[in-house]
Amino acid sequence: MTTATDPAGAMDLGPVRAACQEAGVVLDETGGIGGGPAARPATEASLGNLIALLTDRSQQSPIRLVPTGGGGQLRWCRPDATLAPAGFLQLSMGALLGDPSATGVVEYVPGDGTLTALAGADLSVLRATVAEGGHRLTPAIFGSCTLGGVLASGRSGLDRHSFGPTRHHLLGMRMIDGTGRHLRSGGRLVKNVTGFDLHRLHAGGRGIFGPIVEASMRLMPAPEAEQYVTSPPAASTSAAVELALAIRGATTIREQGLFVRDRVVHVLLSGRGRQVEADRHRLEGLVTGLEEHDPGPGAEAFHLAGERQSAVRISTVPSRIAGTIAALEASIGGLTGAVIQPGVAQVDLPQDLISGASAWPSLLEARVSVRGTVPEPLRPGLTATVAPAGPESRWTRRLVEAFDPAGLFQTEGFPARS
Secondary structure: OOOOOOOOOOOOOHHHHHHHHHHOOEEEOOOOHHHOOEEEOOOHHHHHHHHHHHHHHOOOOOOOEEEEOOOOOHHHHOHHHHHOHHHOEEEEOHHHHOOOOOOOEEEEEOOOOEEEEEOOOEHHHHHHHHHOOOEEOOOOOOOOOEHHHHHHHOOOOOOHHHHOOHHHHEEEEEEEOOOOOEEEEEOOOHHHOOOOOHHHHOOOOOOOOOOEEEEEEEOEEOOOEEEEEEOOOOOOHHHHHHHHHHHHHHOOOOHHHEEEEOOEEEEEEEEOHHHHHHHHHHHHHHOOOOEEOOOOOOOHHHHHHHOOOEEEEEEOOHHHHHHHHHHHHHHOOOOOOOEEEHHHOEEEEEHHHHHOOOOOOOOOOOEEEEOOOOOHHHHHHHHOOOOOOOOEOHHHHHHHHHHOOOOOOOEOOEOOEO
C-alpha cells in the first residue's frame, strides 16, 4: 500500500472524504494544482474544523496538507507537493474569497499607509488598489501570485535592498495552525502592533505552521516620477557590469533600480521629478542609445525583466563583482538569463544556464547558495563553497511541535537546518 510519504503514491482519500463531509467542505478529488485533490472551504470556521478533523484521522492513515493559492509559489514552497500532487490534500485559500470577482481587500487605510487583505488575494489587484491612494506595495513582485503565497515563500522583489525584505513590512496576521486553532498576531495598523512578532514565523515558513488566512502590510509612498530605460547590449556581461558600476557611481540611483541581464543594463529612475530628470541627464552622458520602455511611468516592466527563479545565488562584495563575473563567463559561458545586481554584488543563475554548464570556476571568492538541481560536473566545485547542512536546530523543532504536532504540513528538507 502506498502512502502520502511515498513520492509515487496517492493519499488514501477515504478519511479525507469523511472529514470534508463532516466539516461542510467541498472536496475536488482531481481539480487541484497538478491534478491533485483539493479542499475548497467557504469559511474560515470550516477550514479550521477540517484541519482539526484531519489531525485526528492522521493517526490511522497518513495525511499531508499543503495550503495553495494560485500555485505560483508552490514549486518553491513545497517541491514535494509539486512532484507528487496526488500525495497531498491542497487547501484552497482562494475559496475563502467567495465571489470570483472579489478583491480580497479587508481594509485599506491611506492615512496610515496600511493594507489588510485575505491570503488568497491576487497581488496585482492589491497593488492597483493601493496605487489609487498614492502608495506602493512592497515586495515589488509581479506576475500571477497571491499575498499568502508570496508571504509563505518569503519572496522579496528587487526593492528589498532599499526597503527591506517582505517580512519587515508585515504588521500582523491571522492564521490557522496544524491543530485547527485560529491564531492572531500583531495588528492592522502600525501604532497597534504589540507583543511578539509570531506572524513573521510564517513569512518564509513555506506553510509548515499552517495556512495564512489574512495579513496586514505596511505600504510605501508611491514615487513622484519613474522612467525605465535600458542600454544597448555590451560586448560581454563583464563589460555590462562595469558600465552598471559606472552608472551607480555617477547617479543617485539606488541598488534596487539597477541590474544587468543578457549584456544589457536595466535602469529604473524613480523618485522626485527633478531628481529623476537630473539622473536621466547624467545617464545620457554615460550611455548612448538609451531605450525607454513602457510603462512610462510604472515599474512593472522593469521588475518583470529582473524576475528569474534562480538555481544558484552568488553573493560577494562590490569590489569583487567584476572579477566574479569574469570568472563565471570564462567557465560557464555567456551567462544568458543571469540577473546581476552590481550594487549589492549578487548574481542569480537560472536553472537552464546551470543545467547546460560543464565547469565551475576553480577559485570564486563568493558565497554560493544552491536552490535547484545542480548537474554532476558542477558539484565538486560547488561543494567547496557551500557549507554542509548541520543538524536540525532545536528551536525550529519545538516550533513545529507546537504549531503542527501531527505533522500534517511538514515537508522533507524544511525547516531549515543550522
